[in-house]
Amino acid sequence: MPVRRSSGSRSARPAVRIRRLTVAGALLAACSFLCTTPSSAATTPARGSAHMGMGVLAHDGRAGTPTSDQATQTEGVDVSGYQGNVAWSTLWNSGVRWAYTKATEGTYYTNPYFAQQYNGSYNVGVIRGSYHFATPDTTSGATQANYFVDHGGGWSRDGKTLPGALDIEWNPYGAACYGKSASGMVSWIADFLNTYKARTGRDAVIYTATSWWTQCTGNYGGFAADNPLWIARYASAPGTLPAGWGYYTMWQYTSSGPTVGDHDKFNGALDRVQALANG
Template sequence: MPVHRSGTGTSRRAGALRRIPAVGILLAALSLLFALPAPAADTPARGSARMGIGVIAHDGQGGLPSSGDATQTEGVDVSAYQGNVAWSTLWSSGVKWAYVKASEGTYYTNPYFAQQYNGSYNVGMIRGSYHFATPDTTTGATQANYFVDHGGGWSADGRTLPGALDIEWNPYGAACYGKTQSGMVSWISSFLSQYKARTGRDAVIYTAASWWTQCTGNYGGFASASPLWIARYASDPGTLPAGWGYYTMWQYTSSGPTVGDHDKFNGALDRVQALANG
């Protein structure tokens, strides 16, 4: 008699055939995943940028200023990186002015801002705030508004410095934030114009000469209004960006005592007060 076989073997073969496309899709997805570039391990988290974050990597560092310099006034700049700052210690060491990071882009405010901004003021310092620019995220005017609305304003109390625009290497990607030189100049102009419209003061520009040359084409059109804060970790500030015949402030090290980022104001304390008074 003919043997009647059940459909079990046929069903198994059919099930296996149905699983083949699924396995293929899974393998293809895995191969695509492993083919994608992994995020750079040393890319910082958004919001963690601070003044001078790219200086050593791009410009290096050398000696400290000589003691024979003309009269200058010591200052510091701080961000959330420093946490709660020992302001009394800094004041006793001769630091008389400070800048505090207030904001970055339109997505970040410094969680330590109150302790740093008010703490420096309370020990007697003249203080101001700065904004870390991210020209690839929103317009200059938009970021100026965000800055002013989150600690970047100015008051005529004689102890508040005008806000500073920190414009330097992009710690999250391409150095010039994907902008052409003319595009970068336009972005900076937009920020400066809006800041002045909101506060009545011209913002300070913090930058490094090599970045400025690379990303703005060494544009000199802002020098007549905005004080220059130059970043260079060496025994002298070096060649300044076009248009500026002198610097107002100089960030000369990221390895100073108590707070790493130390700065010189190009003049005695009364000149710091003059800038605060406008």
């Protein structure tokens, strides 16, 4: 006689399938989370690692070569901790005559290579200055201006020190405009600039890109009368400037220059660089 399977063995099979599907679903969900989390985290840089033009590469161009018909201009560079110890003699011999070094970011970072970069440039004859990478979502403009001045962002009338620069651009750690409205961003910038001038007696330089400025300040034009513009655009010409400024003082034109990547043009001969240093 044929052997009849018990009803218990037949009813066990769906339960086994359900358990297998449940386990498989759990593993799939876990894999989905674990596989996506590291890659998304890797796209966000470590706090403190930001530098001039970091957002320009991602949002506003890749490289620039100024056209030969530009008016008389003076070559410069900007550096940060990313470059480490800089070969200033090599840069001087290549024609670089002015430089900015990152001093601070937010109120949580100071450049560990600041002394070598800031003093090293000065020692070979380069007219130097320092800059602050702004993070308007962490502390107030006044607080960051004070932190900047207290950690290398000062100025002296020695003829070889440029006024401090505010690097205000895309947020590398989150939302492009740091979660601020246009009016809120303008207020934050004004807070920084007013505090910096009260501490040093100088109007700070503003480094920015036109597309970011338009998006995040509503293309505000009220700073142009007092604050020199350092425009970032990796192209053959600076292009359209932010509202209010009829000309630029400095132009960061590439992130792939010789010796250090970030190269700049001062809109004038060396005597104009010296004039800005002297105030």
